[in-house]
Amino acid sequence: MGTLPLFPVQASTFAPEVDHLLYFLLAVAVFFTVGIFGSIFYFAVRYRRRSEHELPRPVHGGMALEIAWSVIPFGLSMVMFGWGASVFFHESRPPDDAVPIYVVGKQWMWKLQHLEGRREINELHIPVGRAVRLTMTSEDVIHSFFVPAFRTKQDVVPGRYSTTWFKATKPGKYHLFCAEYCGTRHSGMIGWVYAMPPQEYQEWLSGGPAAATLSESGQKLFEELACANCHKPDGTGRCPSLVGVFGSTVKLAGGGTVKADEAYIRESILQPAAKVVAGYEPVMPTFQGQVTEEGVVQLVEYVKSLGVKPAAPPTPAATGKR
């Protein structure tokens, strides 16, 4: 039995940012609630009807008053909007050097995979003081990845990747919740995040049963599914070579281009006909139902390991993207 805290502990760099905004919103709400109810009681007493025959004096508009009660709330709501948007943008842009971790939600558990090969269920180990980027998807319905101590909540949606990131500031054990009603055992879809000093995290990563890295598992899947029969590395196959594809801009049949990111690789595995590479026939069968979302993640990492095109210098057209 401990105390009942009003707020969860602040254990990430976002936590103070989000809390300061919340304190501001609370202060504004308290100020106006007290002001409005105080005025109601004061006026009710001060201007109460004193005799049966008393008639109020008619009141005409007051321009100064009307301007004041329009401009002040407008200014306040704009501050809330601007402040909230800046926190939101900060939370939506993971830094480039973030540690990537993959998350798959399903009824009713969290499955997590580290690049180095360690896999966890309903537990996530992360280093303190380093940004961590989560790439998340769901095998069934919408879930939501919620770590109150980090002030992080992001929907996990079937059929697409969503991302979020955070940087833990304090070693410790923190609640992980599913924050989107997802069926009977939604309330049991919970777990723990263990934030560890970097040294301990490295030891944890290399501990546990010997496991293949994500890209090695992906390579194994690639061979099992006979992908290499068509995707020959030298480009002589019926399907394009995947060497150096990740991060590049792919020309599509019928015009247009697409940036080869995680979402594009995933789509090309599950719905190959959606975006066909220019110069190739749409001969690839779908692998929907043959690969799990975890398998897709491994294949994505394998494709990444085949080489990443260095990012092109930003052009005016591209700067607005992220």
Ligand code: CUA
């Ligand atoms: Cu998963 Cu609620």
